[in-house]
Amino acid sequence: MEEGSAALVATGLGKRYRRGWALRDCTFTLPAGRIAALIGPNGAGKSTLMSLATGLLRPTEGGVEVLGRPGFLAQGKPLYRGFTVEEMLRAGRLLNPDWDDEYARRLVDEAGVPLGARIRTLSGGQRTRVALAVALGRRPGVVLLDEPLADLDPLARQEVMRAPMAEVAETGTTVVLSSHVIADLDGICDHLLLLSDGRVRLAGDVEDLLAEHRLLIGPRSLEVPAEVVVERRDAERQSTVLVRGLADLPDVEVVDPTLEELALGYFRAGRTAAEREVAA
Amino acid sequence: MTWVVWRQQRLLTLVSLALVAVVAAGMAWLWADVASTDPAALEERYDFLTYIPMVMLVLPVLLGMFAGAPVFARELEQGTHVFGLTQSVGRARWWATKLLVAGVPVTIAMTLLGLLNAKALGPVSFLLSSRLQTPMFESQGIVLGVYTAFAYALAATAGLLVRGTLGAMAVTIGGYLGLLVVVGNAARPHYATPEFTASTVGDPGVWRVEIGYLDAQGHPVNFAAGDCGLESFPKCMADQGIAGQFTRFHPVERFWDFQLLESGIFVLAAAALLGAGAWAVRRIH
Numbered sequence: 001m002e003e004g005s006a007a008l009v010a011t012g013l014g015k016r017y018r019r020g021w022a023l024r025d026c027t028f029t030l031p032a033g034r035i036a037a038l039i040g041p042n043g044a045g046k047s048t049l050m051s052l053a054t055g056l057l058r059p060t061e062g063g064v065e066v067l068g069r070p071g072f073l074a075q076g077k078p079l080y081r082g083f084t085v086e087e088m089l090r091a092g093r094l095l096n097p098d099w100d101d102e103y104a105r106r107l108v109d110e111a112g113v114p115l116g117a118r119i120r121t122l123s124g125g126q127r128t129r130v131a132l133a134v135a136l137g138r139r140p141g142v143v144l145l146d147e148p149l150a151d152l153d154p155l156a157r158q159e160v161m162r163a164p165m166a167e168v169a170e171t172g173t174t175v176v177l178s179s180h181v182i183a184d185l186d187g188i189c190d191h192l193l194l195l196s197d198g199r200v201r202l203a204g205d206v207e208d209l210l211a212e213h214r215l216l217i218g219p220r221s222l223e224v225p226a227e228v229v230v231e232r233r234d235a236e237r238q239s240t241v242l243v244r245g246l247a248d249l250p251d252v253e254v255v256d257p258t259l260e261e262l263a264l265g266y267f268r269a270g271r272t273a274a275e276r277e278v279a280a
Numbered sequence: 281m282t283w284v285v286w287r288q289q290r291l292l293t294l295v296s297l298a299l300v301a302v303v304a305a306g307m308a309w310l311w312a313d314v315a316s317t318d319p320a321a322l323e324e325r326y327d328f329l330t331y332i333p334m335v336m337l338v339l340p341v342l343l344g345m346f347a348g349a350p351v352f353a354r355e356l357e358q359g360t361h362v363f364g365l366t367q368s369v370g371r372a373r374w375w376a377t378k379l380l381v382a383g384v385p386v387t388i389a390m391t392l393l394g395l396l397n398a399k400a401l402g403p404v405s406f407l408l409s410s411r412l413q414t415p416m417f418e419s420q421g422i423v424l425g426v427y428t429a430f431a432y433a434l435a436a437t438a439g440l441l442v443r444g445t446l447g448a449m450a451v452t453i454g455g456y457l458g459l460l461v462v463v464g465n466a467a468r469p470h471y472a473t474p475e476f477t478a479s480t481v482g483d484p485g486v487w488r489v490e491i492g493y494l495d496a497q498g499h500p501v502n503f504a505a506g507d508c509g510l511e512s513f514p515k516c517m518a519d520q521g522i523a524g525q526f527t528r529f530h531p532v533e534r535f536w537d538f539q540l541l542e543s544g545i546f547v548l549a550a551a552a553l554l555g556a557g558a559w560a561v562r563r564i565h
Contacts, residue, residue: 054366056565072366078359080288091284095367138368 007174012062040195068141104137125156196270311400333415344431353439391425412487437557474528485532
């Protein structure tokens with residue numbers, strides 16, 4: 001896969017359910033070969049975006065294009081519970097003409113999951129590894145993993161995702177990983193896609209984004225040019241301002257934000273913006 | 281795809297087929313026994329016959345429902361439809377393959393059972409009712425398979441729409457009984473024009489749809505038995521101008537024609553349900 005080519009392109013993508021818009025005006029490009037974090041608070045539209053990308057849902061407006069076949073691991077990792085691991089792999093093979101059986105079996109084997117075990121008897125971590133093997137066995141161009149860490153303990157989160165994801169990215173497959181726990185994705189992902197209230201608020205390389213942002217901590221009287229402010233919080237004695245692309249100001253403490261601080265700033269800003277839209 | 285569906289459905293299918301096999305063994309015994317029994321002794325020998333229609337009335341809806349309700353609803357409940365729909369198999373093919381693999385075995389088994397029943401119950405049906413009439417009509421012939429297919433189509437489509445196995449079962453029982461009662465009472469007597477005879481019909485095999493009184497000119501008249509008072513019935517009838525009786529009936533030879541017509545109605549209903557299912561499957565996600 002060419003470096004710099006796009007794995008996923010969304011153009012004006014929107015989806016409306018009966019209760020309202022779940023996703024609107026989404027335009028972004030995801031470069032190939034990346035491990036992208038799709039983050040957002042609950043109800044931000046993460047699952048909707050993934051369902052649209054895999055073709056499970058049809059967009060109400062706009063469109064989304066995926067390079068190659070999409071692979072999908074849905075929330076809750078649905079697998080046929082009565083099947084053995086072996087039978088689950090067989091199902092993958094029979095339902096996909098280009099199935100890479102050797103690769104899928106190696107992934108299961110590396111996870112130490114016995115082939116004869118029934119899916120319903122597997123632990124959360126084992127189940128995730130099998131679901132991952134089945135999703136990757138069809139050799140997708142982009143694999144979308146919806147909250148793959150949600151039901152895992154902290155140790156499993158590290159073991160289950162870090163190594164396989166790094167390896168997957170090496171094969172040229174683009175990974176999109178969603179979570180509402182940002183700390184889980186820190187260190188795994190090199191690309192960020194931030195959703196809030198059905199809109200893309202931030203997209204780009206994680207390191208670039210972190211480098212572009214600053215947290216300013218100063219007195220309440222602190223004046224910051226409005227065009228660079230992402231989000232401002234005023235406490236009784238001091239103000240904390242998340243800014244994008246601003247040189248230093250005098251008398252202000254400047255801190256590099258963590259991924260979590262950056263994300264929370266955008267989530268809050270997104271919520272305020274959404275409230276303004278509703279009011280208007 | 282076929283193997284995947286078979287693997288999901290096989291336990292249910294095998295249990296259903298075993299159940300049909302047990303019932304069929306009983307009916308095969310009856311067939312052999314009826315053939316070797318003196319026709320005059322039939323009534324005394326088969327006093328257990330009432331139980332057979334009970335089983336035959338329940339079996340199609342039961343098997344159709346158990347095969348059809350989970351086929352989509354259980355996947356929707358467990359989220360596994362997402363797995364099925366995100367492989368290299370089109371939505372329409374996923375739907376059609378599941379329907380066929382889960383539904384065809386029980387439908388064939390019930391059709392065969394119905395044909396066996398037609399042989400076994402043919403000579404003894406009259407003990408309970410005409411073969412054309414509830415409950416003997418529903419207990420034999422090709423309608424058993426067709427009823428099963430209809431209950432199956434109803435359960436499968438309801439599962440897609442209500443997204444739950446239990447809900448789909450409830451819809452199936454209600455919908456199935458509703459159609460069966462309406463068709464049996466409102467439609468079946470009109471599958472053909474009844475024969476008319478100015479007499480009472482003694483043959484127990486015919487389906488008498490109307491019995492009434494005739495005046496001297498041969499016109500049907502009403503008999504008001506309540507006006508008779510203390511008079512004797514024959515005198516009272518004569519006073520009211522009643523000269524005879526008539527019967528409208530379907531002869532027993534119409535059995536297979538009626539079976540075909542009834543099957544046609546249920547096949548059309550099943551096709552309509554499958555059409556609704558084909559529409560509903562495009563909307564699930």
